[in-house]
Amino acid sequence: MIICLFLGLLAIPIYWLDQVALRPSGGNWITLDFRGLLFWTYIIFIAIHVTLSSIAILLFPGSGILRAHFGSMVVSLILLVTGFVVYGKLLQLQLMMDAHEMRTRTDTAICAATCPNSNRLCSFTDWSERSAVPVRHCGFVLCEFACFKLRADFL
Numbered sequence: 001m002i003i004c005l006f007l008g009l010l011a012i013p014i015y016w017l018d019q020v021a022l023r024p025s026g027g028n029w030i031t032l033d034f035r036g037l038l039f040w041t042y043i044i045f046i047a048i049h050v051t052l053s054s055i056a057i058l059l060f061p062g063s064g065i066l067r068a069h070f071g072s073m074v075v076s077l078i079l080l081v082t083g084f085v086v087y088g089k090l091l092q093l094q095l096m097m098d099a100h101e102m103r104t105r106t107d108t109a110i111c112a113a114t115c116p117n118s119n120r121l122c123s124f125t126d127w128s129e130r131s132a133v134p135v136r137h138c139g140f141v142l143c144e145f146a147c148f149k150l151r152a153d154f155l
Helices: 002-009 011-021 037-059 065-114 141-154
Strands: 122-127 134-138
Touching: 002 011, 002 037, 011 037, 037 065
Parallel strands: none
Antiparallel strands: 122 134
């Protein structure tokens, strides 16, 4: 209990350090404000640590409190870093999916605007990573040729 209380009280100086060290800075037109990054990372770490140490002390009462706290600190740090990495990868994947969706919408709009059979389905649905040739689904050969010719002009 004393260790958790000490770690909780340590959040106060970390908050002030965070406010001073990470205050807004930058050039004339870009201002970077990272206040809260250090503090909230510490708070998340403490929340994970308190949860894990409480579970460890209840499950392994004979192993010692200090050993349980140090072990849960290591596991908490590993979980925190893993969470940040996974979140970054998921964010990167979401951005790639949004870019692909935007590219597909743009290609569909360009194809529909130039297709002689505009009432027919004519769109680019996928791009091959090995070549610059789009995989198309078009209603007619004439429409397919017009869409491919237009796309080739942009390349």
